[in-house]
Amino acid sequence: MTSTPKTLGEFIIENQSSFKYTSGELSRLINSIRLAAKVVNHEVNKAGLVDIIGNAGDTNIQGEDQQKLDVYANNKFIQTLTKRNIVCGIASEEEDDFISINSQDTNNQNKYVVLIDPLDGSSNIDVNVSVGTIFSIYRRVTPVGTPVTIEDFLQKGSDQVAAGYVVYGTSTMLVYTTGHGVNGFTLNPAIGTFYLSHPNMTFPENGNIYSVNEGNYIHFPQGVKNYIKYCQEEEGDRPYTSRYIGSLVSDFHRNMIKGGIYFYPQTSKDKNGKLRLLYECNPMAFIAEQANGKASDGKNRIMDIKPTELHERVPFFCGSKNMVEKAETFM
Numbered sequence: 065m066t067s068t069p070k071t072l073g074e075f076i077i078e079n080q081s082s083f084k085y086t087s088g089e090l091s092r093l094i095n096s097i098r099l100a101a102k103v104v105n106h107e108v109n110k111a112g113l114v115d116i117i118g119n120a121g122d123t124n125i126q127g128e129d130q131q132k133l134d135v136y137a138n139n140k141f142i143q144t145l146t147k148r149n150i151v152c153g154i155a156s157e158e159e160d161d162f163i164s165i166n167s168q169d170t171n172n173q174n175k176y177v178v179l180i181d182p183l184d185g186s187s188n189i190d191v192n193v194s195v196g197t198i199f200s201i202y203r204r205v206t207p208v209g210t211p212v213t214i215e216d217f218l219q220k221g222s223d224q225v226a227a228g229y230v231v232y233g234t235s236t237m238l239v240y241t242t243g244h245g246v247n248g249f250t251l252n253p254a255i256g257t258f259y260l261s262h263p264n265m266t267f268p269e270n271g272n273i274y275s276v277n278e279g280n281y282i283h284f285p286q287g288v289k290n291y292i293k294y295c296q297e298e299e300g301d302r303p304y305t306s307r308y309i310g311s312l313v314s315d316f317h318r319n320m321i322k323g324g325i326y327f328y329p330q331t332s333k334d335k336n337g338k339l340r341l342l343y344e345c346n347p348m349a350f351i352a353e354q355a356n357g358k359a360s361d362g363k364n365r366i367m368d369i370k371p372t373e374l375h376e377r378v379p380f381f382c383g384s385k386n387m388v389e390k391a392e393t394f395m
């Protein structure tokens with residue numbers, strides 16, 4: 065008789081001791097993200113039925129139209145993290161500046177900050193294509209009980225204590241790491257429970273999928289153009305298959321399971337590319353490396369980059385180790 069798969073809650077309790085800081089706060093933090101993911105999932109799955117699609121009439125700091133679900137997801141994650149009284153600060157793609165959570169209260173002993181892309185790929189929502197949430201967790205570097213500062217957020221990716229994503233796809237999954245490998249949990253929406261469905265996820269060292277927006281081809285540096293042509297040549301295990309959803313979380317998730325590379329390079333229009341270092345590239349890089357994959361800006365390890373601004377962008381190459389290393393030889 066097959067045993068009931070482990071729930072996310074059971075997994076967190078079992079692995080509590082392996083967390084670097086066994087105060088239990090990180091467990092409570094992951095649990096609060098689990099709750100917010102279920103609530104956002106409910107709204108994402110019915111977006112077509114209620115007037116929650118379409119622009120919220122506002123734009124975020126990136127100058128992108130804020131889709132109503134973007135705003136909803138952003139508010140829900142901030143609300144849940146605040147109510148659980150676990151973090152001292154939050155930064156979000158949808159917020160111009162970071163948000164201090166009672167950190168000026170000298171009694172506030174909370175030591176974590178969270179950076180989120182609350183709904184990545186939201187331009188896909190009104191065409192019913194999968195989207196995702198990305199989160200990155202650090203311990204604050206300023207003294208507990210003092211107001212949180214920008215320094216608490218501008219930490220290298222290598223200092224993350226946890227990172228993960230939720231992919232709202234054909235099923236909803238929460239995939240995360242605390243530095244001890246990567247595990248994937250699938251939501252049973254009937255009972256609102258995440259079950260361990262993908263233990264110890266790893267990138268195949270090689271793959272035959274490349275994910276890039278080839279519409280930008282003429283704007284790419286010559287090295288990127290040469291790599292794309294390499295992917296398309298008839299030789300050995302090539303040509304590769306081109307798969308690009310327009311949702312980083314979904315492209316990343318598929319490539320981690322099947323083997324592949326995702327890249328969003330710099331272009332003549334955007335010298336640092338489009339993806340944000342703090343709440344897109346760093347968390348995905350942490351997951352990639354924990355899954356024996358690789359993540360770079362084409363030359364440097366993503367998690368070694370010292371951030372200087374909250375919303376800074378970097379070129380991003382991420383996925384199967386051998387594919388990323390091959391791509392780097394063209395840069």
Ligand code: P6P
Nearest residue numbers: 184185186277310311312313338
């Ligand atoms: P483009 C979504 O806005 C996102 O940040 C990633 O999820 C996605 O891979 C990329 O941008 C899509 O950008 O320029 O190809 O539409």
